[in-house]
Structure formats: structure tokens, C-alpha cells
Amino acid sequence: MIELKNINKSFGELDVLNDISIQFEAGKTNLIIGQSGSGKTVLLKSIIGLHEVDNGHIYYDDRDFTRMNFSEKKLIRKEMGMVFQGGALFDSMTVEQNVLFPLNMFSDMNESQKMERVNFCLNRVNIKDANHLFPAEISGGMQKRVAIARAIALNPKYLFCDEPNSGLDPVTAILIDNLIQEITKEFNMTTIINTHDMNSVMEIGEKIVFINKGHKGWEGTKDEIFNTDNDSLNDFVFASELFKKIKKTS
Numbered sequence: 001m002i003e004l005k006n007i008n009k010s011f012g013e014l015d016v017l018n019d020i021s022i023q024f025e026a027g028k029t030n031l032i033i034g035q036s037g038s039g040k041t042v043l044l045k046s047i048i049g050l051h052e053v054d055n056g057h058i059y060y061d062d063r064d065f066t067r068m069n070f071s072e073k074k075l076i077r078k079e080m081g082m083v084f085q086g087g088a089l090f091d092s093m094t095v096e097q098n099v100l101f102p103l104n105m106f107s108d109m110n111e112s113q114k115m116e117r118v119n120f121c122l123n124r125v126n127i128k129d130a131n132h133l134f135p136a137e138i139s140g141g142m143q144k145r146v147a148i149a150r151a152i153a154l155n156p157k158y159l160f161c162d163e164p165n166s167g168l169d170p171v172t173a174i175l176i177d178n179l180i181q182e183i184t185k186e187f188n189m190t191t192i193i194n195t196h197d198m199n200s201v202m203e204i205g206e207k208i209v210f211i212n213k214g215h216k217g218w219e220g221t222k223d224e225i226f227n228t229d230n231d232s233l234n235d236f237v238f239a240s241e242l243f244k245k246i247k248k249t250s
Contacts, residue, residue: 001026002047002158002190007056009039009046016042017053018214026157026190029181029204033195034211035236041162043211044194048080048160049073060158078106081151081189083180085163089135089143089150095122096131099150106154121149125179141172145179152183159184159191165200173197177204198237201225210236 002024009017016039024030034040045051047058049065058065060076068076089098099121103114122131125145135143144164151159161180165173181204184191193200201208205222210233212218218230225237 003059005057008054016214020216024192027188028206030192030207031205032209038211039214040211079157081156081159083147083151083161083164085166094132095146099153102153121153125149144176159189161193165197
């Protein structure tokens with residue numbers, strides 16, 4: 001579990017996050033949604049320590065991340081996996097080398113153990129016979145799956161995904177959503193997904209947090225979204241005619 005208590009973050013005179021408190025649960029896909037500029041990306045970066053918060057606390061299973069020194073935070077970061085927007089694979093490395101990268105950086109495994117782990121992770125995301133291909137030689141959907149394999153290489157307790165469906169066709173996006181949800185449950189990870197994809201919300205939104213102008217505007221499940229009277233959330237989620245029709249029939 002990851003818990004945020006009264007988080008505030010400003011850049012100069014600009015208040016970006018205001019008194020945000022949330023619990024992200026283990027074994028569930030926790031989604032952060034909101035309009036561009038709402039603060040959701042700053043929130044995700046604050047949770048993983050890329051931004052230092054001004055006030056408040058971030059707890060990783062009762063460990064106060066905001067009060068740790070550099071060495072202590074480094075230990076927590078070994079328990080994190082990250083799927084970046086666009087995949088962010090190393091172009092000059094093969095598929096195998098990309099997944100191997102965090103193992104070389106942070107694990108004490110021998111070479112045989114590392115390769116066993118690489119192949120396990122690639123098999124888990126249904127990547128076969130592609131170890132020696134480069135990112136440019138595989139599809140966008142395969143690149144995202146390799147990025148997920150790299151993110152779980154160190155068997156993390158916490159998985160962070162920043163717009164994992166960005167640039168994917170709808171069918172492939174659903175496959176990536178389902179894969180993330182499967183491994184979340186399989187490994188009982190605390191998964192936090194930053195997304196603007198409403199299909200993801202409806203498919204895998206076990207817990208959804210809506211960030212609105214730097215505040216926590218709403219939280220609940222994908223089923224509860226259909227019955228909310230939160231006008232800002234309704235305007236955001238049901239902006240398209242398709243989702244308006246879904247709401248009317250729910």
C-alpha cells in the first residue's frame with residue numbers, strides 16, 4: 001500500500017497540489033485521471049520522488065518516504081518498477097539487454113540467474129523469440145510489453161505506469177491494460193497508473209482518483225463513476241458522446 005497524507009506542492013507562486021490525501025491499495029489497479037494541467041503528472045512524480053513535496057507525507061507500507069535520506073530512498077526505489085510514457089526503451093540495446101538493465105544495476109544475481117529472470121519476464125508478457133531484436137524492429141505494442149517486462153524484472157512491490165496506452169491502437173491498448181491488471185494481481189503489487197484513457201478507466205479502474213485543479217476532486221470505482229453527481233468529473237469522463245450513451249444506459 002502507498003498512502004499520501006496532506007500533500008502540497010508548489011513551483012514558485014504556482015500551487016500545483018493542494019492537501020491531497022489518498023490510499024493506493026495493493027493488488028489493485030489504482031488510476032489517476034484528470035485534465036492536462038490538473039496536477040496528476042506532478043502527483044505521480046512526487047510519489048516516486050522525482051519532485052520533493054513541500055508538505056505532507058508519503059508512506060510506502062508505513063515507511064515515511066518523505067522523511068528518508070538519499071540512501072534510504074534508494075532502497076525503496078529498488079522496490080519500484082516504472083513503465084514510462086512511450087515505453088522509453090534504450091534504442092541501442094536489444095530487447096534482452098533492456099530487461100537486463102535494471103538487474104545489472106541493482107541485483108546481486110549471477111549471470112545465469114539474470115538471464116533466467118529476463119526470460120521469465122519476457123515470457124510473462126508474451127514476448128517470444130525477440131531477445132536479440134532492437135526496439136525499432138518490433139511493434140509499438142511489443143515495445144510496451146518489453147517495457148513492462150523491464151519494470152517487473154526486479155520483482156517490485158510497487159508499479160508505476162505513466163500513460164501506458166499512449167500511441168497504441170484500441171485493441172492493443174486493451175491488451176496492455178489487461179496485462180498490467182493481471183500482473184498486479186499475480187504479484188500483489190501496488191500499481192498506480194496515470195492516464196487520460198477512459199477505456200482504461202472502464203476496463204481496469206478498480207480504484208480511480210480524479211485530480212481537478214490540484215485538488216483531489218473525487219475517488220471511487222469504475223462502477224461508482226456512473227452514479228456520481230460530481231459535475232467536474234462528469235464533464236471530464238463523459239465528454240464524448242459514446243461515454244454519455246454508456247452513462248445513460250447504466
